[in-house]
Amino acid sequence: FFFQAEDGIRGSVASRGLGDVYKRQTISIAFPASCILTMYSPKLQTYLVGQIARAASIYRVDEIIIIDDCLDEEEKKKEISTNAEVISQIMQYLETPQYLRKALFPFSDALQFIGLVNPLDAPHHLRQDEWSIYREGVTTFKYIASAKNYAIDIGLKKDCQIDEYIEKGTRVTLKVEDNPNTKSPYYSGQIVNRSKPKEELGHYWGYSVRTAKTLSEAVVGKSMKEYKYDLVITLSEEGKPLKRTRIEEKTHVSKALLIFGNPDGFDSVLAGMKGKIEPIPSYKINTCFGQGTD
Numbered sequence: 064f065f066f067q068a069e070d071g072i073r074g075s076v077a078s079r080g081l082g083d084v085y086k087r088q089t090i091s092i093a094f095p096a097s098c099i100l101t102m103y104s105p106k107l108q109t110y111l112v113g114q115i116a117r118a119a120s121i122y123r124v125d126e127i128i129i130i131d132d133c134l135d136e137e138e139k140k141k142e143i144s145t146n147a148e149v150i151s152q153i154m155q156y157l158e159t160p161q162y163l164r165k166a167l168f169p170f171s172d173a174l175q176f177i178g179l180v181n182p183l184d185a186p187h188h189l190r191q192d193e194w195s196i197y198r199e200g201v202t203t204f205k206y207i208a209s210a211k212n213y214a215i216d217i218g219l220k221k222d223c224q225i226d227e228y229i230e231k232g233t234r235v236t237l238k239v240e241d242n243p244n245t246k247s248p249y250y251s252g253q254i255v256n257r258s259k260p261k262e263e264l265g266h267y268w269g270y271s272v273r274t275a276k277t278l279s280e281a282v283v284g285k286s287m288k289e290y291k292y293d294l295v296i297t298l299s300e301e302g303k304p305l306k307r308t309r310i311e312e313k314t315h316v317s318k319a320l321l322i323f324g325n326p327d328g329f330d331s332v333l334a335g336m337k338g339k340i341e342p343i344p345s346y347k348i349n350t351c352f353g354q355g356t357d
Contacts, residue, residue, distance in 0.1 A: 087262075087317060091126035091292065092119060093281045094323040096133045096147040096274075106176045112153040113180030116270075120158075120183045123267045127154055128281045129274045130324075147274050149173040153180075158269045159199075159234070160188045162218035166201045167234060186266045191219060194243045197260040197268075199236055200252075202229045207249065214249065223250040236260070236268075282320065292320040295345040300354065302347035 094115070099108040119127055129151055133144035143151070152173040157180065159167060168174065182188070187199050200217040207214050207224050213231055214222035223237055236259065237252040260268045275281035284291055294316050 089125040089318050090123065091128060091318070091320045092124050092323060093128035093130055093275070093278070093320060095130045096144060096150055098324060099146055099150060100133075106179060108149070109153060109176040110179050112150050113157060113177075116154050116157045117181055117183055119270055120185050120267070124270050127270050127272050128320075129154075129272070130278055130281055131274050131276050134276070143274055151272050151274060153177065154270075154272045157183050158185070158272070160218060162191075162216065163199060163201045163234060166203070166216065166232060183269075185269050187260070187268050189218060196239055197236065197255070197264070197266075198223075198239060199234065202231050202233050202235070204231055215252070217250070217252075219250070221248065221250055223252045225252055225254060227254065229254070278322070281322075292318045294319040295322065296320070297322040297345070297347045298350055299347050300349050300351075302349040304349055304352035 098115075099111055102108045102111050116127075129147050131144050131147040133146040134141070152168075152171060156164060156168055156174055156177060161182075187197070189195055189198060198217040198219075200215040200223060202213045203216050203222065205214040205222065206212075212224060212226075212228055214224060215229075215235065215237065217223045217237060217239070223239060225237070229235060235254050236257045238255045238259065239250050239252045241247065241250045241252075257268060257271075260266045282291065282295065296319070298321065
């Protein structure tokens with residue numbers, strides 16, 4: 064409905080570039096960490112999270128929020144529950160380009176069955192023989208004396224150098240300024256905001272992952288001063304059928320949030336914010352009306 068491209072395809076790969084409407088909008092999804100409890104083995108839990116990550120990438124989701132509803136009495140002192148931490152690690156690992164994973168992810172029990180998961184193959188997961196002016200990179204331990212900085216591995220045969228200092232082991236988004244056939248021992252580039260490839264080329268550039276202890280924190284943030292989104296859709300079997308739901312026409316929708324699981328909780332979020340901040344359009348939708356079972 065509101066996330067359709069209006070002026071054709073951008074980029075050399077038709078299925079990976081969209082128009083100006085897509086460039087200006089972001090879509091986020093939120094779901095409870097308890098969703099993996101329906102799977103009784105770590106293998107199945109890993110595969111389930113992988114399927115969610117792949118679906119999010121197919122539909123160009125920009126942000127994934129894990130609502131941590133698994134903090135029990137034993138884990139209340141922790142910032143994040145074990146289940147939420149497992150989901151977060153798997154999600155972040157899958158979103159990271161394959162040539163950066165070894166540098167960014169040490170061995171972890173949460174990733175022991177990651178080989179069972181289908182790859183995302185997102186546009187920023189570039190191969191060594193694929194050229195793009197934008198690439199994800201990580202600062203290495205290789206020091207470049209002339210640049211007084213560390214080289215950045217961007218998944219090509221040559222590393223990249225930049226003008227500013229970045230801590231070793233930091234992931235960055237780079238705009239490569241040289242051409243592929245440069246004779247320099249290093250490519251030259253500059254660090255850009257992660258949203259630049261989407262804003263300039265219309266290319267999907269992966270998702271970010273964050274956890275929230277409550278649904279309120281997911282929607283409003285810890286400051287509790289303003290909504291992070293200007294449209295919220297909760298998915299519930301108690302909602303109206305999709306065909307009978309008419310989304311209010313707005314002149315500008317820039318950030319939308321879809322909430323999966325525990326959707327009734329959003330009503331209490333709205334009630335708690337009443338009188339404190341301006342309300343936002345919200346809808347409760349049943350995408351599978353007349354379902355036979357949960």
